[in-house]
Amino acid sequence: MTAHPHPTATAPRAGVPALLCLRNVAVTHLEADRPTPADVSFEVHPGEVVLLLGPSGSGKSTLALTLNGLLPHAVPGEVTGTVAVDGADAATTPVAELAQTVAMVFQDPDAQLITGSVLDEVCFGPENLRLPVPEVLARAEAALRRVGLWERRDDSPDVLSGGGRQRLAIACALAMASPLLVLDEPTASLDPAGVAEVYAALREVVAEGDRAIVLIEHDLDAAVELVDRVVALDGDGRVVADGTVDEVLRDRAAELHDLGVWLPTATLAALRLRRAGYALPRLPLTPEELRASLEGLPPVPASLPRPILERPVGESIVAVRGLTVTRGRTTVLQDVDLDVRAGEFVAVVGPNGAGKTTLVQAISGVRTPPRGTVRVDGHDVRRLPPRQLSRHVGFVFQNPEHQFVTTTVFDEIAHGLRRRRLPEAEVRARVDEMLDRFGLADRADTHPFLLSGGQKRRLSVGTALVGGARLLVLDEPTYGQDRARADEMMAMLDDLRAEGTTIVVVTHDPQLVAEHADRVIVMDAGRLAADGSADAVFADAALRDRTGLRVPPLRRAFAGLHRHPELASLRRLRDLPGGRS
Structure with missing residues (x-):
């Protein structure tokens, strides 16, 4: 591919040598039978922001660790090929010396x-x-x-x-x-205001043209305006695309979609609309581009889905009364009252520090409320021992590693069942089902800490699901997942909800909320700021201004479309004509 600069980025200066140069880099972890990534070659020049894309398990985070020498100096594994950072060989240069050239932000802060x-x-x-x-x-x-x-x-x-x-x-x-900044999912836990602040800071970093950024990121709706070049890996960790944003995200979007990697929401929507007969001349990357393209097209007869019917819900399964939590001098939750009814799919949203994680930890019994009561299935969570609590509620931590307690993937999923003293044959049957469901069957004997970030997330969800609890609570369930696995996981949560499981998720992803939640709880400064449908919450401009909520991309693209009123009320990718995205 012929490179040309993205309009929002600073072009590499002619004659300036590469700041980072990878040649045929392959990494083989301990216990692995093949390298991931494999045979990776690319360069990064001063002034560039390079996005590293690839499905879960393709070796993106592993590759990032080779850039500052942690692999192989601190993390065991075999590295072949060469990684040169500002002329220094990362395999032979001490990590302390490389740290002056490469600054790293890990996936887990x-x-x-x-x-x-x-x-x-x-x-x-x-x-x-x-x-x-x-x-x-x-x-x-x-x-x-x-x-x-x-x-x-x-x-x-x-x-x-x-x-x-x-x-x-x-x-x-x-x-x-440092001249080179390497960021592994830096905005995964940030609210929209935080994302904007971080990307504004990163723009300043590269504005003078003497520094560069390598970015691993799944939120392309925000990142696309920062990035000027994309390197994409396939499932085996091999480079399948290296070019500008236009050359990769626009021109090869269908190919990347088949790999299961993240694409901007507007691009995913446009792929579906093209299949339905909307002759979009150029794939959009932003909601604004999608809207402008649609307004330039004549009306298209389309078969649209039936309106979403309100799903039946049952009695209250969660009752929170007067919940107050303090941490140090800070009041994290203040006098929260809340009910969740059986069969609901509830999204908890709000700015960083609003108390979202503390709220769901209290509901799950992970954090004992110092003041107030939390009842699940009629039981006071403070009085239930963990073995009994897991029969009523399953919890998935924001950071998967915080809940791993065994030395193999199989034993991790089996741990809660064995504590309940279930027959070993039943334990094995349930664990095998979870391993197959989450694509971890070939990792059954692997230590949980040796999994990729996406695999760790899938394992953590599997450990919560295996007990069969009526209430499942997930803190950032798609964190670290590629698009295909995230879609699978959310579809699984929808299926569980259809079977009667109550789902509560904490997320900063507005499109995820629009796609799946039938109720949204907005937290702000430790208080419940709003409680209603996704449509009602995102339509409240004053609430959005106060809490920093971001309008979902499809809502931004479709609201008020003049030439295509058939699309104006659609909020979910799955409801677009053109088949599955």
């Missing part, structure tokens, strides 16, 4: 936070470069202001929300002022 305060955390890296104290403090302040954490500089990282810790990890990387 907790893996890199080590100090007792937000300010100390950001100062730690520059201090190790032996910079003068005034420069260290200036860098730390600038980085924390960029991600909106300066006012919390004296807090412990432990009291930040998951999104807050992710912002902190990004601030640490920014403060290093």
Whole structure:
């Protein structure tokens, strides 16, 4: 492919050598029988923002670890080929030396936070470069202001929300002022305002043209305006595309779709509409582009789905009364009253630090409420031992590794069943079903911590589902998943809901909410700010302004379409004509 700069990015300067050069790189993990990724070659020049795409398990995060030498110096595995960072061979250069050139943000921010305060955390890296104290403090302040954490500089990282810790990890990387910034899913736990702040900061990083970014990201609706080049891997970890955003995301969208990777929502919608006879001349990347393209087309007769019927719900399965939780000097939840009825699919949304995770942890019995009551299936969660609680509610953590307790994937899924002393034959049958359902049958004997990020997420959901609880609570269920696996998981949750399971999810993905939730709970500053249908919540402009909610991409594209009123009321990809996306 012939490269040309994306309009939003700074073009590499002519004659400037590559900042990063990979040649035939392959990584084979311990216990693995083949390399993933395999035979990867590409270059990154100063001024570029390169998006690394690929299905779950293709080796994106593994490849990122080779860029700063953690693989093979700290993480066991065999690396072949060459990784050159600013001319230095990553395989032979000490990690401490490479850290001056490469700043890394891991998929799990907790893996890199080590100090007792937000300010100390950001100062730690520059201090190790032996910079003068005034420069260290200036860098730390600038980085924390960029991600909106300066006012919390004296807090412990432990009291930040998951999104807050992710912002902190990004601030640490920014403060290093390294020529190359490597970011692995940096916005996965961020609210829309946080995403905007982080991407604004990253634009500043590359604006002068002497620094570069390698980005692994699934939220392409936000990232597409930052990125100027895309390198796509297939399921075996081999490069199948390397070019500009237009050349890869527009021209090869159908191919990437078949690989199961994420695409912008507008692009997914356009692929379906093309199949239904809408002669879109160019695949759009944004809702605005999709809307403009549709307004330029004549009306098209289309067979549209029947209106969504309201699903029946039953009695209250969750009753929360007067729930108040404090953490340090901060009140995380304040006097929350809430009911969830059997058979509902409820999405909990709101800005970082609003109390979403704390609320669902209290509902699941993971966090004991200091004040107030939580009853599930009529039982006070504070009085149920874990073995009995798991029969009523299954919980999936925001970070999968926080719930792993055994040394193999099989034993992890079997753990709760064995604690209930079920017959081993029944345990094996249930575990095998979960392994097949989540594509983990070939990983049954693998240590959970050696799985890819997406595989860890699927395992964590499998451990929650295997017990057969009537209530399933998931904190960011699609975190770390490729599009195909995320679609499978959400379809599975829809099926479970149809069978009578009550589903509660925490998410920052507005399109996921529009696709699946029939009720939305909006949290803000520890209080319940709104409770209603997805349509009602996203239509409330004052609520969106107050809580930072983002309108789902399809709603932005279709609302008020003049030439295609048949699409104006559609909110879900699955309801578009043209078959499955």
